[in-house]
Amino acid sequence: MAVTQVFGARVRRREDPRLIRGTATYTDDLTLHGLCHAVFVRSPHAHARIRRIDTSRAKSAPGVVAVLTGADLEGKVNSIPCGWQVPNCDLKTPPHPPLARDKVRYVGDAVAVVVAESRAQAHDAAAAVEVDYEVLPAVVDMEAALRSATLVHDDVPQNRVLLWSVKGGDFEAAAREPGVRVVRQRLVNQRLIPNAMEPRAAVAHYNPGSGELTLWVTSQNPHIARVILSGVLGLPEHKLRVIAPEVGGGFGSKIPVYPEEAVVSHLAVRLGRPVKWVESRRENYLGTIHGRDHVTDAEMAVRPDGTVTGLRVRTLANFGAYLSTAAPAIPTILYGLVLSGPYRIPNIDCEVTGVFTNTTPTDAYRGAGRPEATYVLERMMDLAARELGLDPAEIRRRNLIPKDQFPYTVATGITYDSGDYARALDRALELFDYRRARADQEAARRQGRYLGIGLSTYVEICGAGPSKVVGSTGFSGGLWESAVVRFSPTGKVTVFTGTSPHGQGEETTFAQIVAQELGVPLDDVEVLHGDTDSILMGWGTYGSRTTPVGGTAVYLAAQKVKEKAARIAAHQLEVSADDLVFENGRFHVRGAPDRGMTIQEVSLQAYLAWNLPEGMEPGLEGQANWDPSNFVFPFGTHVCLVEVDPETGQVRILRYVAVDDCGRVINPLIVDGQVHGGIVQGVAQALWEFAQYDQAGNLLTGTMSDYAVPKAAWFPKFECDRTETPTPVNPLGVKGVGETGTIAATPCVVNAVMDALSPFGVRHVDMPLLPERVWRAIRQSKGGSAA
Amino acid sequence: MIPATFEYVRAKSVREAVSLLQQHGGRAKLLAGGHSLLPLMKLRLSQPEVLIDLGPVEELRGVREEGSSVVIGAMTTHDELASSPLVRERVPLLAECAAQIGDVQVRNRGTLGGSLAHADPAADYPAAVLVLDAQMECEGPAGARTVPVSQWFVDMLTTALRPDEVLCRVRVPAQTRGQGWSYTKLPHPASGYSLLGVACLLSVDGGTVREARVAITGVGPKALRLPKVEQALAGKPADEASFAEAAKLASDGLDATDDLYASAEYKRHLAAVYTKRGLLRALERVRQ
Numbered sequence A: 001m002a003v004t005q006v007f008g009a010r011v012r013r014r015e016d017p018r019l020i021r022g023t024a025t026y027t028d029d030l031t032l033h034g035l036c037h038a039v040f041v042r043s044p045h046a047h048a049r050i051r052r053i054d055t056s057r058a059k060s061a062p063g064v065v066a067v068l069t070g071a072d073l074e075g076k077v078n079s080i081p082c083g084w085q086v087p088n089c090d091l092k093t094p095p096h097p098p099l100a101r102d103k104v105r106y107v108g109d110a111v112a113v114v115v116a117e118s119r120a121q122a123h124d125a126a127a128a129v130e131v132d133y134e135v136l137p138a139v140v141d142m143e144a145a146l147r148s149a150t151l152v153h154d155d156v157p158q159n160r161v162l163l164w165s166v167k168g169g170d171f172e173a174a175a176r177e178p179g180v181r182v183v184r185q186r187l188v189n190q191r192l193i194p195n196a197m198e199p200r201a202a203v204a205h206y207n208p209g210s211g212e213l214t215l216w217v218t219s220q221n222p223h224i225a226r227v228i229l230s231g232v233l234g235l236p237e238h239k240l241r242v243i244a245p246e247v248g249g250g251f252g253s254k255i256p257v258y259p260e261e262a263v264v265s266h267l268a269v270r271l272g273r274p275v276k277w278v279e280s281r282r283e284n285y286l287g288t289i290h291g292r293d294h295v296t297d298a299e300m301a302v303r304p305d306g307t308v309t310g311l312r313v314r315t316l317a318n319f320g321a322y323l324s325t326a327a328p329a330i331p332t333i334l335y336g337l338v339l340s341g342p343y344r345i346p347n348i349d350c351e352v353t354g355v356f357t358n359t360t361p362t363d364a365y366r367g368a369g370r371p372e373a374t375y376v377l378e379r380m381m382d383l384a385a386r387e388l389g390l391d392p393a394e395i396r397r398r399n400l401i402p403k404d405q406f407p408y409t410v411a412t413g414i415t416y417d418s419g420d421y422a423r424a425l426d427r428a429l430e431l432f433d434y435r436r437a438r439a440d441q442e443a444a445r446r447q448g449r450y451l452g453i454g455l456s457t458y459v460e461i462c463g464a465g466p467s468k469v470v471g472s473t474g475f476s477g478g479l480w481e482s483a484v485v486r487f488s489p490t491g492k493v494t495v496f497t498g499t500s501p502h503g504q505g506e507e508t509t510f511a512q513i514v515a516q517e518l519g520v521p522l523d524d525v526e527v528l529h530g531d532t533d534s535i536l537m538g539w540g541t542y543g544s545r546t547t548p549v550g551g552t553a554v555y556l557a558a559q560k561v562k563e564k565a566a567r568i569a570a571h572q573l574e575v576s577a578d579d580l581v582f583e584n585g586r587f588h589v590r591g592a593p594d595r596g597m598t599i600q601e602v603s604l605q606a607y608l609a610w611n612l613p614e615g616m617e618p619g620l621e622g623q624a625n626w627d628p629s630n631f632v633f634p635f636g637t638h639v640c641l642v643e644v645d646p647e648t649g650q651v652r653i654l655r656y657v658a659v660d661d662c663g664r665v666i667n668p669l670i671v672d673g674q675v676h677g678g679i680v681q682g683v684a685q686a687l688w689e690f691a692q693y694d695q696a697g698n699l700l701t702g703t704m705s706d707y708a709v710p711k712a713a714w715f716p717k718f719e720c721d722r723t724e725t726p727t728p729v730n731p732l733g734v735k736g737v738g739e740t741g742t743i744a745a746t747p748c749v750v751n752a753v754m755d756a757l758s759p760f761g762v763r764h765v766d767m768p769l770l771p772e773r774v775w776r777a778i779r780q781s782k783g784g785s786a787a
Numbered sequence B: 001m002i003p004a005t006f007e008y009v010r011a012k013s014v015r016e017a018v019s020l021l022q023q024h025g026g027r028a029k030l031l032a033g034g035h036s037l038l039p040l041m042k043l044r045l046s047q048p049e050v051l052i053d054l055g056p057v058e059e060l061r062g063v064r065e066e067g068s069s070v071v072i073g074a075m076t077t078h079d080e081l082a083s084s085p086l087v088r089e090r091v092p093l094l095a096e097c098a099a100q101i102g103d104v105q106v107r108n109r110g111t112l113g114g115s116l117a118h119a120d121p122a123a124d125y126p127a128a129v130l131v132l133d134a135q136m137e138c139e140g141p142a143g144a145r146t147v148p149v150s151q152w153f154v155d156m157l158t159t160a161l162r163p164d165e166v167l168c169r170v171r172v173p174a175q176t177r178g179q180g181w182s183y184t185k186l187p188h189p190a191s192g193y194s195l196l197g198v199a200c201l202l203s204v205d206g207g208t209v210r211e212a213r214v215a216i217t218g219v220g221p222k223a224l225r226l227p228k229v230e231q232a233l234a235g236k237p238a239d240e241a242s243f244a245e246a247a248k249l250a251s252d253g254l255d256a257t258d259d260l261y262a263s264a265e266y267k268r269h270l271a272a273v274y275t276k277r278g279l280l281r282a283l284e285r286v287r288q
């Protein structure tokens, strides 16, 4: 069979048929003999002391197996730990009890769990648990929380989680330089709800014979879940198996280890019966982490020619009521360190104050810190351009790091490996026909139509990462990846990866890597993931790391297989391995193409072991662990065209052009898909999505009919293109692409809308740019009478 | 997100549904498309003990012409309305309104009768049936009665329907030839319901407005006709200037409620904008 080039081909996602036809097996699809169902009783108050919990009525309700409160878990289920102890910031880590003990700290905080024969019975019984609350004042607003006498955690003064800073150069000096202007703006990056299509779920099964607990859970990182839960449950790690079956999206919300997962695990041991818990959408909105929620005062120092010489930010970051697993890293190292973006900014000064409030805990949400940084930077670039009367494309071009300066170390201390930022900018402007679009905009304005053009240039820092480096930032783990590539006797290939894809498509792209390397048909390669028993270790899928780190491990494991296969082939063909040529899945003797054997024939020989080189172990399998030497740095430019209806404030996106550089592309179809989804999520933050609490801490956007998840019909066709700058960090030259769209799109659209509003003198409107906000901004502006 | 326990009964006729309603008193609820009722039950905001499914009741289905009216069975879905050739021909305003409800799934399940009986303040049909002067045909233990739409909407989620009655049909006078129409809405970005929806019917004689009917939904507790706007338009030139002038009256005394996505003040502003635009759209069709 002639093997075509599969690396780089637009192969359709092999995951999709089962996902679309409903034949995928999610956690909720599992059923076990004797399965019972858990439902959590949750606090209706944002802040209250628990006086008493009466479970007697619930215990006698039909079908009830058990009702437990925090007191019942004492000494059995430990506090849920935080997994990222960012150093040098006075990080406070108050306990996070699996079920609230003395106090509840947000609406949705779990206080009891009911287990019953059916889910409906558990729901009915949960409603019969009586909790006597003494309602306390709640702190919701961050600035108020820092001044309030009300403390979310008694031992965290001022509700201050952390005070973190990074400094490079001297901002003050840059700002004092004669002629330099300092542009200032307060920017709100609103709270968002991740909205994975599949809510969280867990099924736990305890085998009293082997003493092994198996937990199926909606996780982006089952190995991390195992390490953490082993500690929380006091169960030795080798007696705990964690499986992430089909996981229906996460966007970061399935990184953390949550109380429910620990409690359900414990229940399976305690009751001696398998237990299932499936979150409702309402619970998902309350009890699964939220994202973003920053308030930033930003100052940018810029010379009259547009050279940006300094950036100072003071950011408040809302942590919610407890420290979620990765939370401390998100508004600090994943935000502050990337504030230079694709620009040379010699002086950067960033200070972040983390705040506890009586709201749902926050953690990583698609982009995690980097969208927040990019939003600040890209809005400030536009504001600076406007103050100086420069074109937004021009001010960016003047500040981009030139391609001949890589590796380049930015003021925050990170070293970018490679890039050609100006090329992506040029390509995007060319595709957009920028000059023409500006002329059209002028013409439209004369007709009373308000078109706006927005740009954002970005660099994403992803592919974490060198374990040594992330360890130094307080992460309680490594971030390398492992992979196994295994031939079966009949020549089929199974790939095991420690990453845990949940919608991104690596079952397809990893198969492409292996098919390419081993010259086997794509359909002969199976990619397995998500089971702590099937592979040495894995740190999971998030932060656009799966392909650059996990994919590289797969590639290296395939190399090992190929090397061993070559030795077997050489032995059986009675030549030296150097005399062999490997082509299209077949080894042959150089100069004698008919003297050869296919890799499948080699595989059979490896398993038969009748005739192997002296001392060689039977079998054909390669294992590799890959720890990258650096992060990877995808980059690009997005440009969009919007129209604002000045009478109603409604915004319509007319065009959207995205030029991204994610290095070498394994599968353009999947890259496009990732970019499209990312853009949609990023635009949704700019225009529609927001999580809103009232002053008492009730989530007002508590259902999908209140919280605006974007719909496909609201978007134009995206025009995507790429530049290709392979990274030197890994042998595949690949970088991540899972978050680029989200990072770039939000400021791109806000910039476009502000551009459309510039004739009115409107400088800034905070997100989401709901019609009413835009309308008000126009009305309050000096030119507002026009509307 | 799991409803409380309930009993489920399938009614085969209107008479059976009425007697079941009588039998169970306030503990029973009729089930049509379920797209308003089931979400409430899942949040346990509504906990009927008995659900009487109107699905099998044949006499509640279908659209037919009777004289100068179109008679629509209560169980007709939004999608059936939007795609019915008869409705599109004779009451295109209603078809245009139905086509803008929710999304495909909602339009495939939700019914005209369910929507009008539920009287959600953000529902779309109310504005349309108000300008169309529809008649609601109900049946209860005491027999049939007809309620003019002007008396139907009482308050938020409250209609003139009695607890033991079934809404059977909606009788809609056909639009007259040459009459312009429009339904324009600003959908809630999350739910798809109307933050504001305006229905217009416009009759023009030689460039002068003979009659304009305008109704608004989504803004306050219930849908309303806008008599001041209608009066201001009568006899005026059918052009943008007089539409804009009359539309200013749309917010006059309009009872608007605040919403997370739109304040009362903004809704009042939009009422005028959408009224003007709705009239212009209707005018385009007069000329067609």
Ligand SMILES: Cc1cc2nc3c(=O)[nH]c(=O)nc-3n(C[C@H](O)[C@H](O)[C@H](O)COP(=O)(O)OP(=O)(O)OC[C@H]3O[C@@H](n4cnc5c(N)ncnc54)[C@H](O)[C@@H]3O)c2cc1C
Binding pocket: B029, B030, B031, B032, B033, B034, B035, B036, B037, B038, B039, B054, B074, B075, B100, B101, B102, B103, B106, B109, B110, B111, B112, B113, B114, B115, B117, B118, B120, B122, B123, B124, B125, B161, B165, B166, B167, B168, B191, B192, B193, B194
């Ligand atoms: C996601 C979503 C989006 C939506 N978007 C919109 C929108 O944009 N615009 C809009 O107008 N609506 C919208 N709806 C509501 C939808 O149109 C509903 O279908 C409609 O409001 C109710 O109709 P139903 O047939 O589903 O009624 P059901 O939910 O079955 O019943 C509603 C109520 O009416 C009663 N009832 C039903 N039929 C009768 C009858 N024949 N006689 C007496 N009482 C009866 C029931 O007892 C119940 O109290 C949306 C709904 C959802 C879930």
